Amino acid sequence: METPTEKKNSLNDMMRTAMEKVREMVDTNTIVGQPITTPDGVTLIPISKVSFGFGGGGGDYGKTPKENFGGGTAAGVKIDPVAFLIIKDGTTRVLPVAVPPVSTMDRVVEMVPDIMDKVEKYFDKKEAKEFE
Incomplete structure (x- = not known):
């Protein structure tokens, strides 16, 4: 005991x-x-x-x-x-x-440059079509 x-x-x-x-x-x-x-x-x-x-x-x-x-x-x-x-x-x-990114916010912040590049390319293509 x-x-x-x-x-x-x-x-x-x-x-x-x-x-x-x-x-x-x-x-x-x-x-x-x-x-x-x-x-x-x-x-x-x-x-x-x-x-x-x-x-x-x-x-x-x-x-x-x-x-x-x-x-x-x-x-x-x-x-x-x-x-x-x-x-x-x-x-x-x-x-x-x-x-590597730990949280969802870390992943989002890491993706921002790629998203910005894609958006910029989209608008560049749109402008190129308008001038044709």
């Missing part, structure tokens, strides 16, 4: 374990990756953006000592590539990696 203090420690242990797992996934090697050297002497170093979230909770469901304790924890990690550092002949350059 667990005492209230033991139940509290169980929740603490669950949260501590979840945080340790997040810490294992999110380290400096995840953000700045290991250098990759190509046969022609170019060194590539991947750079990533790491986001993570964590939550936990628990409860004591009864007033008698025989009642069970319930608890849970969760963690999530998201890794997005951002850029590559390219080192060649002593010169370092940054090559950004384009992240």
Whole structure:
């Protein structure tokens, strides 16, 4: 039978374990990756953006000592590539990696130049027919 203090420690242990797992996934090697050297002497170093979230909770469901304790924890990690550092002949350059649009608004903004080109071509064709 667990005492209230033991139940509290169980929740603490669950949260501590979840945080340790997040810490294992999110380290400096995840953000700045290991250098990759190509046969022609170019060194590539991947750079990533790491986001993570964590939550936990628990409860004591009864007033008698025989009642069970319930608890849970969760963690999530998201890794997005951002850029590559390219080192060649002593010169370092940054090559950004384009992240695909996430939301509908991002997609619409990305499509605007193509739509404008199509509309412009339509009006140009219409004007050309009028002058014929």
